[in-house]
Amino acid sequence: MAAVKKSVSVKDVARLAGVSEQTVSRTVHDSPSVRPETKERVRAAMRELGYRPNFAGRSLRRGKFKTVGVAMFNITGTGNLDRMEGFAAAADKHGYAITLTKVDGHPYTLESASSRMSALPVDGMVVIMNRMPADFGTFEPLPGMQTVLVTMLEHPLCSTVDSDQFDCSRQVVEYLLGRGHKTAHFISCPERSLSGMRREEGWREALRAHGIEPPQLVRGDWTAQSGYAAGQVLADDPTCTAIYASNDAMAYGCIRGLESRGKHVPEDVSVVGVDDSLGDIVPDCRLTTVRFDNKRVGMWAVDKIAGADGGASGVEHMLIPGVLVEGDTVRDLR
Amino acid sequence: MAAVKKSVSVKDVARLAGVSEQTVSRTVHDSPSVRPETKERVRAAMRELGYRPNFAGRSLRRGKFKTVGVAMFNITGTGNLDRMEGFAAAADKHGYAITLTKVDGHPYTLESASSRMSALPVDGMVVIMNRMPADFGTFEPLPGMQTVLVTMLEHPLCSTVDSDQFDCSRQVVEYLLGRGHKTAHFISCPERSLSGMRREEGWREALRAHGIEPPQLVRGDWTAQSGYAAGQVLADDPTCTAIYASNDAMAYGCIRGLESRGKHVPEDVSVVGVDDSLGDIVPDCRLTTVRFDNKRVGMWAVDKIAGADGGASGVEHMLIPGVLVEGDTVRDLR
DNA sequence: TTGCACAATGGCAACGTTAACATTTGGGCG
DNA sequence: CGCCCAAATGTTAACGTTGCCATTGTGCAA
Numbered sequence: 001m002a003a004v005k006k007s008v009s010v011k012d013v014a015r016l017a018g019v020s021e022q023t024v025s026r027t028v029h030d031s032p033s034v035r036p037e038t039k040e041r042v043r044a045a046m047r048e049l050g051y052r053p054n055f056a057g058r059s060l061r062r063g064k065f066k067t068v069g070v071a072m073f074n075i076t077g078t079g080n081l082d083r084m085e086g087f088a089a090a091a092d093k094h095g096y097a098i099t100l101t102k103v104d105g106h107p108y109t110l111e112s113a114s115s116r117m118s119a120l121p122v123d124g125m126v127v128i129m130n131r132m133p134a135d136f137g138t139f140e141p142l143p144g145m146q147t148v149l150v151t152m153l154e155h156p157l158c159s160t161v162d163s164d165q166f167d168c169s170r171q172v173v174e175y176l177l178g179r180g181h182k183t184a185h186f187i188s189c190p191e192r193s194l195s196g197m198r199r200e201e202g203w204r205e206a207l208r209a210h211g212i213e214p215p216q217l218v219r220g221d222w223t224a225q226s227g228y229a230a231g232q233v234l235a236d237d238p239t240c241t242a243i244y245a246s247n248d249a250m251a252y253g254c255i256r257g258l259e260s261r262g263k264h265v266p267e268d269v270s271v272v273g274v275d276d277s278l279g280d281i282v283p284d285c286r287l288t289t290v291r292f293d294n295k296r297v298g299m300w301a302v303d304k305i306a307g308a309d310g311g312a313s314g315v316e317h318m319l320i321p322g323v324l325v326e327g328d329t330v331r332d333l334r
Numbered sequence: 335m336a337a338v339k340k341s342v343s344v345k346d347v348a349r350l351a352g353v354s355e356q357t358v359s360r361t362v363h364d365s366p367s368v369r370p371e372t373k374e375r376v377r378a379a380m381r382e383l384g385y386r387p388n389f390a391g392r393s394l395r396r397g398k399f400k401t402v403g404v405a406m407f408n409i410t411g412t413g414n415l416d417r418m419e420g421f422a423a424a425a426d427k428h429g430y431a432i433t434l435t436k437v438d439g440h441p442y443t444l445e446s447a448s449s450r451m452s453a454l455p456v457d458g459m460v461v462i463m464n465r466m467p468a469d470f471g472t473f474e475p476l477p478g479m480q481t482v483l484v485t486m487l488e489h490p491l492c493s494t495v496d497s498d499q500f501d502c503s504r505q506v507v508e509y510l511l512g513r514g515h516k517t518a519h520f521i522s523c524p525e526r527s528l529s530g531m532r533r534e535e536g537w538r539e540a541l542r543a544h545g546i547e548p549p550q551l552v553r554g555d556w557t558a559q560s561g562y563a564a565g566q567v568l569a570d571d572p573t574c575t576a577i578y579a580s581n582d583a584m585a586y587g588c589i590r591g592l593e594s595r596g597k598h599v600p601e602d603v604s605v606v607g608v609d610d611s612l613g614d615i616v617p618d619c620r621l622t623t624v625r626f627d628n629k630r631v632g633m634w635a636v637d638k639i640a641g642a643d644g645g646a647s648g649v650e651h652m653l654i655p656g657v658l659v660e661g662d663t664v665r666d667l668r
Numbered sequence: 669t670t671g672c673a674c675a676a677t678g679g680c681a682a683c684g685t686t687a688a689c690a691t692t693t694g695g696g697c698g
Numbered sequence: 699c700g701c702c703c704a705a706a707t708g709t710t711a712a713c714g715t716t717g718c719c720a721t722t723g724t725g726c727a728a
Contacts, residue, residue, distance in 0.1 A: 354679075
């Protein structure tokens, strides 16, 4: 207690317990080839000295860090919290830790994320892509650093995983058409959003698959305000009986916009959103929406790296479908 | 290219550049005592071999990791994303990394967070407290591991930082009384929430400071639904001209609940929330609310650890005030 | 010319851990 | 009684980096 020891090493424990350093190491790893009473003596010494294995020594010896790096260009973003929950859960399962890094988005390249990570104690890395990196086509992951991208785009050298934005639109369109609507109007988002663009494509293709030419879309900007404006515009369109908004905020805004023009939801117009983010925030509106499992996306990414555990596993691409959650904002016309 | 080298070390670079390992090390650290042309030769060798300094070797030698651990009992939680943004920003500034860990909350103790972190490569740790840990009074941080708690409670051995929930209520009450309201009704939250309880205390004390006995509060559960119910209850209370809800979802729910009883906001009743979380989600309602700077909270925590950089700095307690943001939901009675 | 300061570089050891191999001990069996 | 095997423990070396000190080379004042 008097002098503050720099740090307690196996050597100190070994000396106190009267055994070799190796036996201490074996005890730490609970090797069966140490006599129970010896183990107990060593454990007692560890407790007395407050021994904690040194991560650096261990990693140096093993050549592994048991850590996955996560690179984000934007920390705040829809779904990031759920994804992190997934990262943490999967890491935990494998006995790994997560190292988080914010990467400056100027320029917005995978290379910058990769070089940022290269100096950190990680065995593999996950990059969350919100936009299209300038070097997406040419990027090569660092040798020995398994790299997983969170995006819907497939990469030839890196595994990828994301919620299926394309299928999400398909589900919504099928759902609406299945309830007798002749078409589905769409409120889009800014064009630089990768996931938003995929939702838009999915909407178009799903309609065309039914021989329906997609109507003019209304461009939004993710905010409820833009949804409100879109709702007012669409309220005057007599062909519009169902609206699919690319997120919940716009969907909710749209509902209020429709109401401001005397149109009721779902009696006059049906509305569907995406994200299931309104839940606790809006009281008197159970929005029909699509719920993504971003936690699972996060888990898949870390599983891919921690699960391989050195053995270089092949490149895989995973899309995790969302689930359409029925609320009270769609009318069945049949 | 043929054989995959395990990893490139200073030794390899030294050999190729025809210098000693030490000179390579000096070049990496840009020491002035290496001739520019030698440096260039070494750098060329590093490039050719793709040398990346090994974190484990370095940490082992230095005894520092340049990493701050963040322990969370719940990853998903209001403000966590902003806090993480702050962690990442501050870490970046100091050349540190962030290691994220989810701690199982059974039992909910600081000790469990601490022991979880002890095996990871971190120089200090931040714990985000949502509830009251069982061992808050007795907890001692690990020797040599600077520990910062994110909470409003002051701890004798650990620095603490949080948004000022107490002052937030004071601001709201002062604001309402200043606009001629005789009192402020309160919609609270579950009792296990530390921050919620501080908001409640703040509300009580602020009223008493003006000689006003706090009216009966209505207990909510953070959701808009509970706010809705509270609004319906309070709509029938003739003494109620102003309502302070402990988060925005309940405030918004409350507004809708009041409207469902024919009361208009702000004409009949004023409503104030906390968190500024409605922003993009609700279109036709600019709620008067309190905006916290959780990013700054996160930055402060990491600054405290990374800024000290080994030199054990003293225990400090920091409260970061929120800012009341005026919307359209408060009526001036004067 | 000698001596000396200083710049540039090299050699060695140590950080804490653990894999691989070596040694000791005790027991069973021919 | 000697041999061999297995269990338990010890010894050595190496992972990659860098602080410390030693060595070499160069220019300059005495």
